[in-house]
Structures are given as structure tokens and as C-alpha cells.
Amino acid sequence: MARTNYSIFSDTELMALVRENDERAFQEIYQRFFPVLYMHTQKRIADAELVKDLLQDIFTSIWKNRKTLHIEQSVSAYIYAAVRFKVINIYQQQQHLTKYLDSLEDFMNREEPVQADFLVRQKDLSSLIEQEVAQLPPGMRRIFMMSRFEQLSHKEIAASLELSEQTVKTQVKKALRILRKRLPLFSFLFLLLR
Template identity: 40%
Template sequence: MPYKQYNDHELADLLKSGDQLAYAEIYHRYHAVLYIHAFKRLQLREECRDLVHELFTTLWIKRAETTFKTTLSGYLYTSVRNKIFDLLAKQKLKKSYTQSIQDFAETGFVTTDYLVRQNQLKAIIDQEIANLPARTRQIFELSRKNFLSHQEIAKALNLSEQTVKTTINNALRVLRTRLGSMMFLSF
């Protein structure tokens, strides 16, 4: 008996038992209408073609554990509908992700790169400050790191304000020379 004469229920039973000809008949009977059904929703030829082929590939691979709760055609149409929903969700996610990357590329600020450069610059400056003579370094750090005024530093170290001012100016001149004017401006 030719497979075209079998009804869907009989073809489904034969498919579950691994009958390749029954599978081929199901494919020939439904692939065109499923493609048209998908195309009406998506309007994308290649995606619809891939979707239907994927459906039939899955049908063959999972033939033994597939349960047809309604009819074979109902199962196939529901499967196509679900695959359409999955595809639309993926496209929406992809579009959203692409848009977020594009927005970031246009207006984004690369925090990690900035922090790395900032830390490198700080390390270079700290090294140059450490190379200053001990007394100069102490006065400079009290001024720039502890934010003490010239008067407060002079009082704490028992120096004149003019000595503190001259020492800080000399330290700045040395650092400006060693670090270059651009690095100094950022400091």
C-alpha cells in the first residue's frame, strides 16, 4: 500500500517505529504548507526554510519519544508556531544587544582602560615623589596628600613659612621636569 494512502495517525505510528518512508511522506505532505504558514508570519524566505527543515530534522531525531497529543498536523503547526516565537525572541534579543553595543561604542566610556591608565600614572608620580630628598618629600606630601597649608606645615616641622613655600616650589619644579608638563598638569 503506498504511503500516500495512509492517514496522519498511521504515518505517526510508522514514524515512531523508525519507518523512513513514512517520514518522507510526512515531509512531502507538510513541508510546503508549513513553509507557507511560517512565511506568512516572518516574511523571511531563508529563515522559514531553515525553520521548517529544523523542525523535520528534530521530528526524525526525536521520533521515538515524540508524543502527538492531538493530530500530526496539529503537532507540526504548533511546532512551527513555537519555532517562530523562538526565532522572533532571538531576533529581538540580537537587535537589542546590537543596539546596546552600538550605543556604547558611540557614547560609552571605557572605565577599565581609564582606571588602568590612572593607576599607572599614580604609580609613576608616587615613584618620582619617592625619589625626592627626604625632607622635601615630607613637606611635599604634607602639602599635597594631607592637604595642610604652608602655615600648618611650618608649625608642625618647626620651619618658616617661606622655607615650606620654597621647598614645595622646588619639589614641583623637579617633578615638572621629570614627569613632563602634560603629566604634571594631570597631577
């Protein structure tokens, strides 16, 4: 039986097939749009991993909602609008974070005694981070804790655990990706900058 050549279908035809659970049609849409969207989005967001995660979220959402998704304009217009919305959200989060950090700095520079409030907030933040780190797979958690909490280099961790540096680097990167999705932005940045 000859395999269907999905590249000959229009975007609209592919979406109709996607609604009927056709995974190959979905793969065709993904392959058509992902590279162009990636280049387009990376002009606005420098973090390549964040761009990949953002696009992955959009395509995952399309697949999950395929039965109820009503695209009134073209498929490309719909996907570009989804990307634009996500990018705007990221900018807004960054602006809120900047305002929060500025207000926190102002708060810390006041003459009033703020130590108790600061310690309570720091304890809450540390507790939240510890809970999320504890849910990482055991090997990844061990590597991540050695990196972030014991301040060991990838080389030192690799030597200690008899692993390659690349394995250590990959595990730390995967852990950060998992935690970025689970933690509020401020908590994640706190952890990232440790």
C-alpha cells in the same frame, strides 16, 4: 510485490509507521506538511533560507525522536505548534539582538573611554569567527574568505579561481548557512554584514 500507497494513510497511521522506522511513511508526512508550512511560515519570516532551515530542523527532530515522541493532539497540531515555537524563538532572538545593538550604540556614544573594552570584545568576536571559518571545507573556505575578508565580488573570485560565478555564489551561500548554525546570532550578523 506491490508498493504500499502511503497517501491513503491518515497522519496518525503514518506516525505509527514512523515509530517503526518506516522512512517512506516519514517522507509522506514531510511531503504533506512541508509545502503548506513553508508558505505559512514565510508570511512571518521573509528569509526563505531561514524558513527552510527552520522546517528542516523540525522534521529532523521528529525523525530523530520518533521512538519517544508522544503526540497527544493531531499530527498537524503538533507540527504547527513546533513551527509557532520556532518562529517565536526567532522573534525573541531578533528583539534581543535589537536591544543589544541599541545598547552597544549607546555605549559607544558615551564620553567615557571605551576603546580598550571594545577592542577586547572585537578580538574575541573575530577569534570566534576565525575558528568557525577555519572548519569549513578548504575550497569553500577559500571562496568565503575571498568574498568576506578580501571584499572581492563573485565575478572577481570566479575569474581568479577559474570557476563559474554560480559556483562561487553557491559556495558563499552554503558557507553562510553552515556558519549561521554554528555562530551566535550577533557574530553571524557581524560576519554577514562585512
